[in-house]
Amino acid sequence: MFTQTGNFKEFVERLPDFIRTVVHPLDGERFIKTGQKWISIDEFAFGDKGEKLVDHILPIESLTETLIPILESCNMRNLPSIPQINTTKHGHYRQYYTEKEKKIVKKIFEADFEIGKYSF
Secondary structure: OOOOOOOHHHHHHHHHHHHHHHHOOOOOOOOOOOOOOOOOHHHHHEOOOOOEOOOOOOOHHHHHHHHHHHHHHOOOOOOOOOOOOOOOOOOOHHHHOOHHHHHHHHHHOHHHHHHOOOOO
16 A cells, blocks of 8 residues: 655665556556556657657646647737646755666656656
């Protein structure tokens, strides 16, 4: 049983088991537990044969900067700004990971790191 933990290190170390038993319990079949809020980009943006199913993949970190030009290219003008709500103040994500945790996360989300051009 997986319970919520306030310890980031423990969360990351338990992530591989969580993915295997909760997110993909049916031998790799694509399955998201009810209420699950995250999924790897390659699981919804690409088909079974690797074909891209979406026109754009936008990084949430710079949504306004990347979305506005796309909307303008569709002749949408005078767009309202996108508000940032429920934000938190914290340092850069890299500072929260040990080398062991970086390795775990990179292995699980390898495709996201490539697609989103993320790095540690």
